[in-house]
Structure formats: C-alpha cells, structure tokens
Amino acid sequence: MTTPHDSPTRRYVVTGGPSAGKEAIFEAITAAGLPATEGEPAREIYRAHRERLGRHLEVGDRRDYSREVLRAFVDEYCAHKRGLRFYNRGIPDGYGWDRFFGLSPYPELEEATRIYRYDTVFVLDPLSTFEDESDVVFAKDREIRRVHELIVQGYYDAGYEPVFVPADDAQSRLDFIRANLRLPAT
Numbered sequence: 001m002t003t004p005h006d007s008p009t010r011r012y013v014v015t016g017g018p019s020a021g022k023e024a025i026f027e028a029i030t031a032a033g034l035p036a037t038e039g040e041p042a043r044e045i046y047r048a049h050r051e052r053l054g055r056h057l058e059v060g061d062r063r064d065y066s067r068e069v070l071r072a073f074v075d076e077y078c079a080h081k082r083g084l085r086f087y088n089r090g091i092p093d094g095y096g097w098d099r100f101f102g103l104s105p106y107p108e109l110e111e112a113t114r115i116y117r118y119d120t121v122f123v124l125d126p127l128s129t130f131e132d133e134s135d136v137v138f139a140k141d142r143e144i145r146r147v148h149e150l151i152v153q154g155y156y157d158a159g160y161e162p163v164f165v166p167a168d169d170a171q172s173r174l175d176f177i178r179a180n181l182r183l184p185a186t
C-alpha cells in the first residue's frame with residue numbers, strides 16, 4: 001500500500017508576510033508527521049548576515065542576501081525526490097521581498113522560478129497580532145501588510161493561483177490545507 005509519503009513528488013509552499021503564523025503552522029505540520037522544511041532558512045540566513053555585519057541589512061547588502069536565500073530554496077527543492085513536502089516559503093517569495101527592498105527581479109530568480117515549480121501555494125492570511133521577540137524581521141508593524149501583499153503578488157507574477165488560508169489557530173489551518181489537498185487527517 002502506498003502512503004502520501006511514498007507517492008510521486010509533490011511540493012506545497014506555505015507562505016505569507018510577517019505575522020502570518022508560519023512558525024505555528026509548521027509546528028503543527030511537523031507534529032502531524034508530515035515532511036516539511038526545518039526552521040525558516042531565510043530567517044537563519046538573515047541572522048547570519050546580521051551577526052557578520054553587526055547590523056540589519058542595508059541597501060547594498062540586500063542582493064547578496066536575496067541570492068543566498070534563493071540558493072537555499074533551490075537546494076531544498078532539489079534535495080526532495082519523492083513523496084510530499086511542505087516548504088516554509090518558496091522561491092517566488094524572493095519577488096516580494098526584493099520589491100520590498102526596492103530591488104528589481106534578477107536573472108537567477110527568474111530562471112529558478114521557471115524551472116522549480118510547486119504543486120500548490122498556500123498563503124496564510126495575516127494574524128491580528130505581531131510578535132518577533134528575536135527582532136529578526138526587518139518590517140515594521142505598518143509595513144507588515146505591504147510585505148504580505150508583495151509576496152502574494154510575487155506568486156501571481158510567477159504564474160501561481162495561491163490558496164488563501166484563513167486566520168485561525170494552527171490546527172484549524174492545517175485541517176484546511178489537508179482538506180484542500182485531500183490528505184487524510186491524523
């Protein structure tokens with residue numbers, strides 16, 4: 001008997017702007033035993049840049065950061081060979097964040113977006129609260145909505161039709177995603 005984990009390769013992105021609840025949904029995905037991104041690669045790369053630079057990213061640093069995040073996303077995509085996997089953000093997130101930084105799309109991002117395609121993109125609607133105790137997010141409260149909109153637009157520009165996941169607790173959101181994908185509940 002074949003399980004969803006043994007089936008042909010399927011890739012599902014879960015994304016959204018700051019305050020969308022990605023960390024909680026990925027905890028629920030992992031607790032349900034579904035294969036998923038560990039941590040948030042873009043955030044870890046940002047932390048490494050901030051530690052090395054001793055400050056937040058500035059305009060001159062942002063393209064290098066974007067390229068490093070793209071490499072991490074492509075590496076994760078290529079490492080997945082069989083069964084389903086949930087990705088914490090996807091390659092087209094780069095369009096939204098680059099626009100937020102005032103950067104235009106670059107050839108490597110455009111090529112990766114064409115080559116590495118996801119089966120479904122889930123966008124988490126923003127939650128009503130924003131907390132980032134580690135001060136990693138570079139968006140201020142008033143910019144959160146703009147970042148979210150730019151990320152969503154990046155997926156539309158890349159040819160996706162995202163599925164919007166209503167703001168709710170993590171388990172309800174996971175139930176919504178599973179129902180949309182017709183995955184059995186645990």
